[in-house]
Each structure stands twice: as structure tokens, then as C-alpha cells.
Amino acid sequence: MFLIKYFKRGYKGVLNILYPRLCLSCNNVLHDCEQDVCHHCLSGLQLTGFDYRENNPVYEKLSAIVNIESATVLFLFDKSGIVQKLIHNLKYNNSPETGAFFANSAIDYLSNPGFFTDIDYIVPVPLHPKKQRLRGYNQMTEFGRNLGNYFGVPYTEKILLRQIHTESQTKKNALQRRENVKNAFKIAEAEKYKGKHFVIIDDVITTGATIEACAETILYNIPGAKVSVLALTMVL
Template identity: 35%
Template structure:
């Protein structure tokens, strides 16, 4: 066994020399233990710290519309920022593993704030099946996988169905975004979620229209509680 581990370590080191893993932000080789993003770039990513603020701007987007327990976005999504590059590679570059890695980073930092306390199930906002076939994966599900790996909270990808393939929300106004997502989600087997605290997970929060449309599917479920977590928000 020890001999096998030594061979694996040697092979890993050899492959790292031939094909060095590089930070997706700065391009420098990653050190041992670093994933996707080097420590320096990770530290410099623009964090919101909204989870430390009661009645933060993300929570205020959903006040009075759903039975909200708590809500936050972890990073700021700024034009020209390093985080924008990371998200672009996640959504359009085929690098789905970035979602899981960022989900783990985010969850590890949120654990000390008790943000996940009492949450029973994680529901990533679903893509329409056609869009998921084209992309090959749902980036929000991969973010949720990273969160689940740290918290141990199970993921549910079956309860909410995206039944309409909508146009992209980019460049749409607030009102156009709301109209674009109206009635696009459908709840399956609501009885399985009765009495549970649900965490809805998405990649980027802009106006909150898509997230609200998804959460609205759950409001009639008996004794439901809803929290929201997105990887980033537009400042």
C-alpha cells in the first residue's frame, strides 16, 4: 500500500511538471492544495459579506413575496473583474468543475456564520432541458454540489422543473425580466417538501426575477421555509 501511494505521488508530481495546473485568473501554476484559483487571487475576489448583515440588499429583494428565512450573495459580479472571468469559464467555457470548487470555497467561509443552520434540502435553479443539453451541465447544480460536499445537505434536482426555454435575460429591463420568467417553473410532488427548509442556489443574482419565479413555486407548500444563496450579485 505504501509503495502504491509513493508511485501515485511520483506520478502526480511528474504530470504536474508536464502539464502544470494554472490559476484561471492570473495563469500562474497552482501550488499543492490549491484548486482552480491561487490563494492570492481567491483572497482578492470581491466578497459582499452580506451574510454578516441583517436585512442585507439581497434579502430586501424578496421581502413580502416569499416565506424568506435568509438570503445572501457571496461575491460581487463586476464588469472587467476577475470574478467575471471565472464565471464566464464556468458558464460558457465547459469548466463545470469550477462551480463545485467555488461552491466549496463559499460554503467553507459561510459555515462559521450559521447560514446553513436548519436547512434540509438544496435546490439548484434548473435549466431547461434543451439549454442543459447544449451546455452539457447546469452550472447552478455544480455550485450546489460544492456546497453539499462541505455541509452534507442533500441536493434535490427533481422537485422543480423548468418547463419553458426562455430567452437570455441579458440586456432586458427589470420588467422584461419578470415577464420573461413568469410561469417557467413547475413544482413536482410538493408533499415531499412539506415542513422543510429549502435553500435555493443560483450563480448570479441581478434583479432576482428568476430566483423569485423559482421560489414562488414553493410558497403554497405546507410549512415551507426558503433561503437563497447565489455565488454572486451585480453591485
């Protein structure tokens, strides 16, 4: 027994020298006691606590425009840039480990008040098929899959679809963004999902225009549907 333990530790140690595990945010080598993100970066990540507050700013912002059940954001978008780095990693480096890290954070954070208790599907903001083909993945897949597995709810990219390839939103103001994504989405086989509750997941909420358009598309096309929103961070 002792020998097996010893061997395992030694093997792990050798592996760590050959392929050191790196912090998903700063790329420094992780200590044995650290997982995915080093202690320094982890201490810079601040959970929003929005859904434990009476005035939840993301819910207030979105529910003023569209009829949603609940909405929350995991981490504050702050100057340390750690959340931004992780999301950049997720978006441009196809890093499923980062998706899983965010999912574990969400599971720890959201199990309690029951954000996921009466939901039926987890759906990401879809990329246009062309863009997804080019990028090779949707950056929210691993996050959604992990959440779905944990809460026993299907994660699917086959219900909410993008039908128009919208121009980049980065240089547009709130009104232009809303106009830009107004008819961008559609639902596949809407009749099948009558009365279901969807959680739309996204990385960053900026003006909220994209999420609102997704929510409206679901509510408008699927009779009796309900929508909630979960994002990794939000630019307030």
C-alpha cells in the same frame, strides 16, 4: 518511508510538468502551494460579508418581493473581473473544478452563522430540459453537490423544474424580466415536500426576477415550505 515520500514528490513533479495545473481564473500555471486559483486572483476575490451585516442588501432586495428566510451572496461583483471569469468558466466550459472551488469558499464562509442549519434541500435555478441537453449540464450541479455533501443535505434537480423555455433575460428591464419568468417554473410532486426548507442556488443575481419566480413557485405550490437563497455573486 523517505523513498516513498521522495518518489511521490517526484511523481507529482513530473505530472505537473506534463499536465500543469492552471489557475481557474487566469490560466497561469499554479505553484505547488496554490490550489485551484492563484494567489493573485484569490486576492482579487472579495467575500461580501452580507450575512454578517445588519442591512444585508440581497436579503432586502429579495424579501421586498417574496417571503424568504435568508439570502446571501458569496463574492462581490467587482471591476477586476475575476468572479466574472470564474462564472463564465462554470457556465460555458463545464468546469466542475470551478463549482467545487465555489463550494469550498461557501463552506468556509457560511459554516459559522449556520446558514445551512435547518435546511432540507438544495435546488438550483433549473434550466429548460432542452437547454440543459444542449449545454450538457447545469452549471450549479457541482457547487450544489459539494455543499450538500458537506452539510448532509440532498442536492436535487428533480423538485423545481422549468416548464417554459424563456427568452434571454439580458436585454430586458426589471419589469420585463419579471413578466418573462412569471410562469416558467413548476414543482414535481409538491405534496411530498410539505413544510421543507429549500435553498435555491444560482450563479449571478441581477434584477432577482428569476430567483423570485423560483421562490414564489416553491412557496405557492408546497404547503408550509420555506425558501432561502444563495448566489455566487450579485450585480448591485
